[in-house]
Amino acid sequence: MKALEDMRGQLRARRAAPAKPPWHPPAVTDFMPGLRMLSWDASLANVGWVLFQVTSRVEVEDHGTIHPRQSDDGYMGTWQRMKDLRDSLWDHPDLIRWMSDPGILKAVEAPPVGGGHRKESSLIAGAVVWSECDACAVIVPTHVSAVLLGRPRILSAERKPAIKAAVLRHVPDAASRGWDEHQRDGLSVGLTRLYDLRKAAA
Numbered sequence: 001m002k003a004l005e006d007m008r009g010q011l012r013a014r015r016a017a018p019a020k021p022p023w024h025p026p027a028v029t030d031f032m033p034g035l036r037m038l039s040w041d042a043s044l045a046n047v048g049w050v051l052f053q054v055t056s057r058v059e060v061e062d063h064g065t066i067h068p069r070q071s072d073d074g075y076m077g078t079w080q081r082m083k084d085l086r087d088s089l090w091d092h093p094d095l096i097r098w099m100s101d102p103g104i105l106k107a108v109e110a111p112p113v114g115g116g117h118r119k120e121s122s123l124i125a126g127a128v129v130w131s132e133c134d135a136c137a138v139i140v141p142t143h144v145s146a147v148l149l150g151r152p153r154i155l156s157a158e159r160k161p162a163i164k165a166a167v168l169r170h171v172p173d174a175a176s177r178g179w180d181e182h183q184r185d186g187l188s189v190g191l192t193r194l195y196d197l198r199k200a201a202a
Contacts, residue, residue, distance in 0.1 A: 026195055030195055032054065032201065034053065035105055036103065038107075039187060042108055043125050044121040044125045046065055047066040048064075048184070049065070050183055054194060062094070065180055068085040069081065102134055105137070106133045107139050107189050108130055108137075109141055109185065110122075110139060139189045145162075145163075148163065
């Protein structure tokens, strides 16, 4: 009898719980302002990065994409691309300086869930970026989708154009030829990190 009453009490509590507010695209005021952010979308094929901060808008200071040299398949080819990525980072003195600057926040996207080469590529490239930074947050792709799209489990084919649209709401210039999907993905990672910091400070 007591178990039945407990179940009824739990049911009443769930019915009385306030409804979760509907998702809406984050406004610029939803991101932590005044912090320089260097954020990354990393794989062994393309490594997009963006340096930016939020004021009354999202202000991009610099951005780019590193393309490690492609080599043979197999573990030696993977290791060679990893080495080339690290060498390429050191060929960008500004990047290395920003990566070691404690006054700049850093964030890199975590590897995707599941198997296959893409996960391995993102895992290794992300580890290279993470290890070269003085401190670097790791942001899960489903969390980026939840914050910027309201759909944590969005299908991969739908995610790319949706992330692009979400980024363009705050940085219209990211549609220009000087940008690519890897940089836009990197920016989405940094925006998500600043959203989390703003929410934690509320």
